[in-house]
Amino acid sequence: xxxxxxxxxxxxxxxxxxxxxxxxxxxxxxxxxxxxxxxxxxxxxxxxxxxxxxxxxxxxxxxxxxxxxxxxxxxxxxxxxxxxxxxxxxxxxxxxxxxxxxxxxxxxxxxxxxxxxxxxxxxxxxxxxxxxxxxxxxxxxxxxxxxxxxxxxxx
Amino acid sequence: xxxxxxxxxxxxxxxxxxxxxxxxxxxxxxxxxxxxxxxxxxxxxxxxxxxxxxxxxxxxxxxxxxxxxxxxxxxxxxxxxxxxxxxxxxxxxxxxxxxxxxxxxxxxxxxxxxxxxxxxxxxxxxxxxxxxxxxxxxx
Numbered sequence: 001x002x003x004x005x006x007x008x009x010x011x012x013x014x015x016x017x018x019x020x021x022x023x024x025x026x027x028x029x030x031x032x033x034x035x036x037x038x039x040x041x042x043x044x045x046x047x048x049x050x051x052x053x054x055x056x057x058x059x060x061x062x063x064x065x066x067x068x069x070x071x072x073x074x075x076x077x078x079x080x081x082x083x084x085x086x087x088x089x090x091x092x093x094x095x096x097x098x099x100x101x102x103x104x105x106x107x108x109x110x111x112x113x114x115x116x117x118x119x120x121x122x123x124x125x126x127x128x129x130x131x132x133x134x135x136x137x138x139x140x141x142x143x144x145x146x147x148x149x150x151x152x153x154x155x
Numbered sequence: 156x157x158x159x160x161x162x163x164x165x166x167x168x169x170x171x172x173x174x175x176x177x178x179x180x181x182x183x184x185x186x187x188x189x190x191x192x193x194x195x196x197x198x199x200x201x202x203x204x205x206x207x208x209x210x211x212x213x214x215x216x217x218x219x220x221x222x223x224x225x226x227x228x229x230x231x232x233x234x235x236x237x238x239x240x241x242x243x244x245x246x247x248x249x250x251x252x253x254x255x256x257x258x259x260x261x262x263x264x265x266x267x268x269x270x271x272x273x274x275x276x277x278x279x280x281x282x283x284x285x286x287x288x289x290x291x292x293x294x
Contacts, residue, residue: 107208125196135173
């Protein structure tokens with residue numbers, strides 16, 4: 001079938017990048033006719049594939065005027081890649097290959113872990129209980145505003 | 156001695172966490188009123204912890220940005236770089252920074268004039284006014 005020769009093709013594609021024979025193609029930014037053919041046959045998503053174009057979710061700021069949204073009309077059905085669909089998997093580091101997890105990534109994992117721990121808490125919050133004794137009023141900007149600290153009851 | 160030091164650091168971290176948590180609760184209260192929703196205590200705690208940890212990322216980046224420009228003092232330019240990935244955010248931060256810069260200039264001008272005419276007592280009050288307006292910009 002179409003995809004059965006993929007391994008061979010892949011190595012052919014690789015060779016065209018590293019091999020000497022086709023190095024003249026690398027003068028151009030765009031694909032050579034052979035490369036285009038390979039891409040078209042193996043990787044390009046076509047209507048007949050019955051899958052949707054993957055897209056990344058757009059950046060949006062709830063609290064700011066949005067500049068990035070030049071909301072272009074979708075001419076085709078797309079599949080928006082999700083960052084939250086598999087959140088239950090995200091309270092542990094995932095395997096890495098060449099690039100280690102960053103500090104930022106570990107922070108994310110820790111907070112997901114913390115959320116997991118609090119998931120079944122009712123009302124009173126363990127985090128709040130733990131840190132509240134450390135609060136010094138001179139560190140914070142006290143608003144003359146009302147019930148601020150009695151904020152909410154979890155429902 | 157190392158143990159005592161790390162204990163002290165841990166206490167400081169908790170103190171800072173508590174302050175961030177307090178601030179987050181205040182800000183979320185505003186959002187809750189605005190959107191007519193409620194935050195569970197757990198969601199407030201999670202936002203607080205995220206904010207606390209995000210500060211570490213910010214601090215490291217700011218330090219590196221300043222060093223990249225061969226400075227050891229972090230300036231507003233470094234802060235703008237934190238927002239570089241989003242046009243909306245960058246515009247917002249740039250505006251705030253310009254507002255701050257111009258109000259600081261005004262205050263300095265006033266100070267010059269007043270110190271020329273009056274004594275030093277005036278300074279304190281004006282400085283307090285500046286910090287006050289900075290605070291309200293941050294909020």
